Amino acid sequence: MDFGLSEEQELIRDSFQGTLSRISDLDTVRQTAEAGASMDKSIWGELCALGMAGLLIGEDYGGAGLNLLEAAVVAEELGRRVTPVPFVASAVMAPLAIGLGGDEEQRREWLPGMADGSLRLGVAVSEAAAGAREDASVTAASKGNDNVLNGRALFVLDGAGADAYVVADGTGGLHLVRAGESGLDTVDLKTIDRTRAITELRFDNTPAEPLRQGDGVLQTIIDAGRVTLAADSLGAGEVMLQQAVDYAAERKQFGRPIASFQAVKHMCAEMASELQPCRALVWYGAYTMEHDPGGLSLAAAFAKSHVDEVGRFVARTATEVHGGMGFTDLMGLHYWFKRLGVNRAYLGSPERVRAEAARLQGFAA
Amino acid sequence: MDLNDQTEHKVFREEVRTFLDGNKHLAPGESAFSFRMRPRNLAEDVRRWQGLLVDHGLTSRTIPKAYGGYGADVDILKSRIIADEFFAANVIQGLGNQGISMLVPTMLEHGTEEQKQRYIRPTIRSEIVWCQGYSEPNAGSDLASLTTSATEDGDDFIINGQKIWTSGAHIAEMIFCLVRTEPDAPKHEGISYIVFPMDTPGIEVRPLQTMTGSPSFNEVFFTDVRVPMANVVGNRGQGWVVANSTLKHERGLLGDANRSLDSLLRVRKLLQNESLDGRPLMENPLFRDRFIRLQARVQAMRLHEMRMITEAGKGKGRGLGDMVVKLLGCELNHQLDGLGIDILGEIGVLYDDSPLLRDGGAWQANFMFDLGLIIGGGTAQIQKNIISERGLGMPREPKVAQA
Numbered sequence: 001m002d003f004g005l006s007e008e009q010e011l012i013r014d015s016f017q018g019t020l021s022r023i024s025d026l027d028t029v030r031q032t033a034e035a036g037a038s039m040d041k042s043i044w045g046e047l048c049a050l051g052m053a054g055l056l057i058g059e060d061y062g063g064a065g066l067n068l069l070e071a072a073v074v075a076e077e078l079g080r081r082v083t084p085v086p087f088v089a090s091a092v093m094a095p096l097a098i099g100l101g102g103d104e105e106q107r108r109e110w111l112p113g114m115a116d117g118s119l120r121l122g123v124a125v126s127e128a129a130a131g132a133r134e135d136a137s138v139t140a141a142s143k144g145n146d147n148v149l150n151g152r153a154l155f156v157l158d159g160a161g162a163d164a165y166v167v168a169d170g171t172g173g174l175h176l177v178r179a180g181e182s183g184l185d186t187v188d189l190k191t192i193d194r195t196r197a198i199t200e201l202r203f204d205n206t207p208a209e210p211l212r213q214g215d216g217v218l219q220t221i222i223d224a225g226r227v228t229l230a231a232d233s234l235g236a237g238e239v240m241l242q243q244a245v246d247y248a249a250e251r252k253q254f255g256r257p258i259a260s261f262q263a264v265k266h267m268c269a270e271m272a273s274e275l276q277p278c279r280a281l282v283w284y285g286a287y288t289m290e291h292d293p294g295g296l297s298l299a300a301a302f303a304k305s306h307v308d309e310v311g312r313f314v315a316r317t318a319t320e321v322h323g324g325m326g327f328t329d330l331m332g333l334h335y336w337f338k339r340l341g342v343n344r345a346y347l348g349s350p351e352r353v354r355a356e357a358a359r360l361q362g363f364a365a
Numbered sequence: 366m367d368l369n370d371q372t373e374h375k376v377f378r379e380e381v382r383t384f385l386d387g388n389k390h391l392a393p394g395e396s397a398f399s400f401r402m403r404p405r406n407l408a409e410d411v412r413r414w415q416g417l418l419v420d421h422g423l424t425s426r427t428i429p430k431a432y433g434g435y436g437a438d439v440d441i442l443k444s445r446i447i448a449d450e451f452f453a454a455n456v457i458q459g460l461g462n463q464g465i466s467m468l469v470p471t472m473l474e475h476g477t478e479e480q481k482q483r484y485i486r487p488t489i490r491s492e493i494v495w496c497q498g499y500s501e502p503n504a505g506s507d508l509a510s511l512t513t514s515a516t517e518d519g520d521d522f523i524i525n526g527q528k529i530w531t532s533g534a535h536i537a538e539m540i541f542c543l544v545r546t547e548p549d550a551p552k553h554e555g556i557s558y559i560v561f562p563m564d565t566p567g568i569e570v571r572p573l574q575t576m577t578g579s580p581s582f583n584e585v586f587f588t589d590v591r592v593p594m595a596n597v598v599g600n601r602g603q604g605w606v607v608a609n610s611t612l613k614h615e616r617g618l619l620g621d622a623n624r625s626l627d628s629l630l631r632v633r634k635l636l637q638n639e640s641l642d643g644r645p646l647m648e649n650p651l652f653r654d655r656f657i658r659l660q661a662r663v664q665a666m667r668l669h670e671m672r673m674i675t676e677a678g679k680g681k682g683r684g685l686g687d688m689v690v691k692l693l694g695c696e697l698n699h700q701l702d703g704l705g706i707d708i709l710g711e712i713g714v715l716y717d718d719s720p721l722l723r724d725g726g727a728w729q730a731n732f733m734f735d736l737g738l739i740i741g742g743g744t745a746q747i748q749k750n751i752i753s754e755r756g757l758g759m760p761r762e763p764k765v766a767q768a
Contacts (some may be wrong), residue, residue, distance in 0.1 A: 268753050277665035
């Protein structure tokens with residue numbers, strides 16, 4: 001048994017860590033977020049040069065042919081740097097949707113462009129993953145020789161500026177919709193987290209191309225997305241803890257660093273304790289996709305729901321350790337706070353995901 | 366990452382299964398769940414079982430042959446396989462009492478050749494049962510301020526003072542004990558680690574009644590107890606260093622993910638078997654949510670343990686990941702017990718020989734006993750100090766100036 005990263009995986013982590021520390025500093029994040037851009041094109045370009053967009057795309061289609069564990073390793077680094085680039089939908093869920101659900105023609109058409117980063121896809125599965133808000137629902141129908149979509153999909157991940165969308169209909173079928181298609185309206189939804197974008201899609205007899213081998217793929221991409229979000233939260237949480245520890249060492253009150261007060265130390269110890277086992281949950285969730293596909297949904301549910309809870313605890317506690325400074329914009333700590341908050345809500349809140357975990361084990365109808 | 370057994374471990378797992386198939390009928394009947402509730406009852410069948418496990422290298426595996434062990438190389442994965450297979454077969458493992466888990470590793474590290482020859486073999490076979498004389502009424506979390514004194518008299522020490530929270534002192538044959546041998550030295554440098562028989566004249570054991578209703582620990586009083594100086598383990602005055610190596614072993618012992626999994630499976634059984642208004646409690650979404658929450662935590666601890674085992678196997682030293690295990694594991698166990706009690710509702714408050722009692726009253730007993738484990742072996746607060754100071758590099762609380 002070896003429950004750890006391989007040398008190759010450590011190399012991937014180190015190369016992303018090195019590049020991100022150079023290109024995704026807080027000033028850059030802040031500029032992107034304040035401009036309302038939700039994505040930094042130069043960061044995206046550099047990370048695509050490192051192979052980020054093609055991690056999960058087969059070598060035959062210009063990708064690296066790696067697995068979800070490598071994607072989780074990268075997601076953790078992106079979470080650490082609150083990097084403003086699309087990843088969970090564009091680099092994980094959409095490539096898996098087309099790689100697993102597309103036929104050969106569809107894979108040939110889409111995957112090479114996605115692998116080099118020239119094509120970016122959003123993913124509209126929120127209704128299936130988290131439940132439907134408002135009256136959101138999508139139905140597919142035949143109109144002549146065409147397949148069309150009607151309805152509304154909310155909270156489309158990585159939707160802003162996407163070249164196309166992977167859209168789930170109400171029966172679990174997956175479809176590709178190109179940006180600018182007739183009968184398609186997009187509404188960008190501003191979120192509290194300015195480092196990633198979400199969008200609403202409105203369909204009115206919008207032409208869509210079904211993924212021809214899409215049965216069962218929807219749940220797989222949701223599971224993969226959940227593991228990826230958990231990995232992102234793990235990275236973000238680890239950084240918040242480190243920032244709290246560093247700040248407590250610098251900040252002096254009553255003539256000594258606040259890090260020497262047990263009240264502060266115990267807050268940090270609790271954060272560290274909660275975070276430590278999260279890594280194993282995330283890695284295991286990612287590992288199951290390749291090695292125990294039947295166990296993926298449950299492992300992803302545990303990883304997502306548990307890391308969500310730990311993420312909220314760490315976001316709040318680390319901010320509190322910073323005192324008033326944590327509340328200011330000056331420290332920028334809030335970028336991590338918000339990232340964790342959004343990760344928690346995406347693709348199923350902890351309560352929703354735990355209910356799924358109960359159903360998966362036959363504990364509930 | 367590869368969670369499958371490699372060939373050697375696959376073979377080893379088969380060997381363990383074969384042993385269990387052939388011998389599990391000899392195992393003492395009590396499962397670990399009820400066993401926990403009272404002091405280890407060292408009936409003859411328990412000792413025989415322990416001896417059989419030692420002979421087959423299924424406990425005390427890595428203790429050198431010269432001292433009665435199996436002499437295997439350290440292979441943390443094999444230890445894990447043994448634990449998992451015994452757990453799966455619902456057979457109690459080798460004993461993990463304080464002599465085996467704490468004294469033996471300490472003696473291997475610090476003892477003289479004569480001490481090792483004399484004590485290790487009978488200890489791992491449970492022919493000698495030990496208790497630990499550390500805490501005193503005024504030296505708990507601040508253990509180094511202990512005052513039990515040992516004064517020289519010829520080749521002996523004369524020991525006077527009092528210990529408290531001494532688990533199993535009423536059934537132990539031997540004690541490993543911290544005493545102050547150099548009263549003028551700084552507090553951490555004046556302590557010695559010494560071992561002696563519990564039937565030495567001048568020792569009085571008074572059981573302390575606990576909240577669980579069964580006495581599991583004691584007060585121990587020493588009045589002019591004469592112990593040869595040769596019974597000191599490690600160097601005289603170095604007892605603090607020796608004791609810390611023991612505490613390290615104790616902390617590892619307390620957070621066992623299989624123990625949590627065992628409780629979790631029992632909670633699941635309760636949810637499926639107990640009903641309210643005629644419906645199984647598993648149908649109640651609030652209880653179900655609490656269960657899944659804890660299930661994720663148990664899963665996290667089990668996987669975390671695998672990650673730590675892998676890191677240890679790669680020669681990485683003890684780090685933050687190891688330091689959090691006692692704190693998290695003990696808290697998790699207590700939460701599982703609490704959920705068990707809540708599922709049982711009014712039935713959960715029954716105790717002793719009450720009709721309708723479930724699992725022999727184990728849920729209430731464990732809910733109390735496991736709170737004891739949160740406190741014992743270094744309180745949760747002391748664990749947090751260790752995690753923040755040694756794990757996160759945060760400074761110690763400044764010492765208060767002496768008045």
